[in-house]
Amino acid sequence: MNRLLNKKWFSVVFWTLILVVAWETGAFLVAGTKRTPENILPHLYQIIGAAFSTNKVTSDQTALQIVLINAGQTLLRAAIGFLLGTVLGFGLALLMKLSGIVEKIVFPYLMLIQMIPILGMAPIILSITGSINTSRIIIAAILTFYPVATNTLAGFNSVEKEKHELMYIYAANKFTVYTKLLIPGSVPYFFTGLKISAPMAITASILVDTLQGDGGLGCMLSQSLKHAMSIYVFWLIIFFSAFIGIFSSYLMGVLELLFTPQKHAERKKEGK
Amino acid sequence: MNELEEKRNQEENKNVEIRIKDVDMTFQDNRGNEVKALAGINLDIFKGEFISMLGPSGCGKTTLLRMIADLLEPTDGSIRVSGMTPKEIRMQQKFGFVFQQPVLFDWRTVRKNIELPMEIMYYTKADKKQRADEMLEMVGLTDFAEHYPKQLSGGMQQRVNIARAFGGRPEILLMDEPFSALDEFTKEKLHEDLLRIWKQTNKTIVFVTHNIQEAIFLSDRVCVLSPHPGRLSAVIDIDLPRPRTQKMKETLHFSELYGKIRNSFEGGSI
Numbered sequence: 001m002n003r004l005l006n007k008k009w010f011s012v013v014f015w016t017l018i019l020v021v022a023w024e025t026g027a028f029l030v031a032g033t034k035r036t037p038e039n040i041l042p043h044l045y046q047i048i049g050a051a052f053s054t055n056k057v058t059s060d061q062t063a064l065q066i067v068l069i070n071a072g073q074t075l076l077r078a079a080i081g082f083l084l085g086t087v088l089g090f091g092l093a094l095l096m097k098l099s100g101i102v103e104k105i106v107f108p109y110l111m112l113i114q115m116i117p118i119l120g121m122a123p124i125i126l127s128i129t130g131s132i133n134t135s136r137i138i139i140a141a142i143l144t145f146y147p148v149a150t151n152t153l154a155g156f157n158s159v160e161k162e163k164h165e166l167m168y169i170y171a172a173n174k175f176t177v178y179t180k181l182l183i184p185g186s187v188p189y190f191f192t193g194l195k196i197s198a199p200m201a202i203t204a205s206i207l208v209d210t211l212q213g214d215g216g217l218g219c220m221l222s223q224s225l226k227h228a229m230s231i232y233v234f235w236l237i238i239f240f241s242a243f244i245g246i247f248s249s250y251l252m253g254v255l256e257l258l259f260t261p262q263k264h265a266e267r268k269k270e271g272k
Numbered sequence: 273m274n275e276l277e278e279k280r281n282q283e284e285n286k287n288v289e290i291r292i293k294d295v296d297m298t299f300q301d302n303r304g305n306e307v308k309a310l311a312g313i314n315l316d317i318f319k320g321e322f323i324s325m326l327g328p329s330g331c332g333k334t335t336l337l338r339m340i341a342d343l344l345e346p347t348d349g350s351i352r353v354s355g356m357t358p359k360e361i362r363m364q365q366k367f368g369f370v371f372q373q374p375v376l377f378d379w380r381t382v383r384k385n386i387e388l389p390m391e392i393m394y395y396t397k398a399d400k401k402q403r404a405d406e407m408l409e410m411v412g413l414t415d416f417a418e419h420y421p422k423q424l425s426g427g428m429q430q431r432v433n434i435a436r437a438f439g440g441r442p443e444i445l446l447m448d449e450p451f452s453a454l455d456e457f458t459k460e461k462l463h464e465d466l467l468r469i470w471k472q473t474n475k476t477i478v479f480v481t482h483n484i485q486e487a488i489f490l491s492d493r494v495c496v497l498s499p500h501p502g503r504l505s506a507v508i509d510i511d512l513p514r515p516r517t518q519k520m521k522e523t524l525h526f527s528e529l530y531g532k533i534r535n536s537f538e539g540g541s542i
Binding site: 160163166169170171175177180181184185262265 | 341342343362363364365368369371375378379388389391419420421423514
């Protein structure tokens with residue numbers, strides 16, 4: 001049993017099975033309470049059925065079309081914000097490493113940003129920018145920025161003293177120390193930051209969607225409850241959002257492997 | 273007469289690569305107390321020589337090595353390398369340094385790690401490749417050129433470390449207990465490798481160790497340092513013939529040298 005549990009595919013199947021059983025139990029219990037709407041927690045097959053149903057839930061779109069089109073919008077904004085936040089976060093980490101003064105000035109603000117409920121500020125950012133698209137990008141960027149900046153800085157600071165001394169003995173200049181030692185040395189930390197922030201950027205984008213009826217998964221979420229669309233669409237969107245959140249993090253893992261050939265090589269060795 | 277003496281002095285000076293004069297080193301500990309790490313060190317190290325700094329921990333042998341490498345500055349006294357300050361020599365990229373730990377860059381292959389100093393020194397691509405090939409062959413890692421450090425054993429990693437240090441064509445190689453973390457068999461093998469490479473390249477090597485046998489086996493001269501404060505107790509010539517072989521360790525002469533070194537630690541044996 002233990003050996004089976006150690007196999008990756010087995011644990012995935014195992015936990016998925018447990019989730020399905022828990023969900024279905026819940027669905028049966030909720031159905032028994034006679035609440036309205038009765039199917040607030042529908043059976044899984046109903047949700048899957050909704051995904052493949054050709055019935056139009058609005059005037060011209062099926063459930064799946066709605067989800068995919070709006071997911072595209074949400075993801076695009078999240079991706080732009082994510083990229084922006086990544087570039088800014090990395091840049092700031094670099095500045096903080098380059099200058100102790102910058103670090104001393106900026107770091108407290110960085111901590112402060114972390115304490116503010118950024119998502120709660122979405123409405124005010126919306127009223128400042130006046131555009132739901134810009135707000136989505138800004139919120140996603142702010143949420144991405146913090147984990148990337150702090151993790152990358154931690155990565156810079158994690159480089160061992162001996163490695164610095166080695167560069168010193170060869171009289172390497174600052175540029176060389178950064179390009180050959182600090183930046184490559186911080187890559188695993190940088191990607192840790194990205195893995196944390198990628199799903200956050202998507203969540204942010206979805207939540208900002210709910211503020212205004214201008215498309216996007218979040219917007220559909222609130223509409224699916226208020227309007228004629230079935231509860232299945234609501235759950236379909238929830239599942240789909242969860243899926244792209246997980247996928248985004250996974251994608252960062254794949255990117256990391258591309259940028260850290262040594263991990264790839266180690267894995268191959270372990271596989272042998 | 274005077275002229276002759278001066279001339280002889282100059283001759284001697286030509287062969288002196290590193291001149292350590294009246295060097296003191298004082299650190300401040302956590303409580304702000306001054307701790308004397310080294311006191312009144314005087315030593316001339318000759319060109320092409322293999323010299324060891326031997327002593328127990330706390331005798332300041334690593335401190336002395338780090339001062340030569342310009343990683344530390346003496347509190348008092350002076351160090352001259354080929355008549356220049358350690359900083360000037362460092363800026364001319366004439367030092368090689370081998371740490372106790374391999375200090376390899378995980379994200380670079382073995383070949384790329386060896387090429388690092390050459391990259392910093394702006395070798396051309398062809399030069400880099402040729403030199404790296406030479407170094408790989410010298411340490412017997414040609415087949416592992418495209419491996420990453422984490423895929424190698426400790427002994428192999430240390431060989432990459434040595435190849436990297438030699439690759440940059442240093443005038444002076446400084447080694448800080450490079451083999452102390454390795455097992456006895458790997459160590460013996462690497463001793464022989466190191467002596468072979470040293471003979472091929474004819475560099476000056478300053479080797480820090482706390483292992484008496486290792487110091488005798490490798491060196492032309494062994495500097496015995498005693499602790500509290502660190503001071504030079506004796507400099508002992510090792511007149512064993514070269515090339516050195518493992519068999520020599522079993523000779524009477526080897527034991528005599530061993531005993532002589534042992535007894536020269538101040539306060540008797542350690």
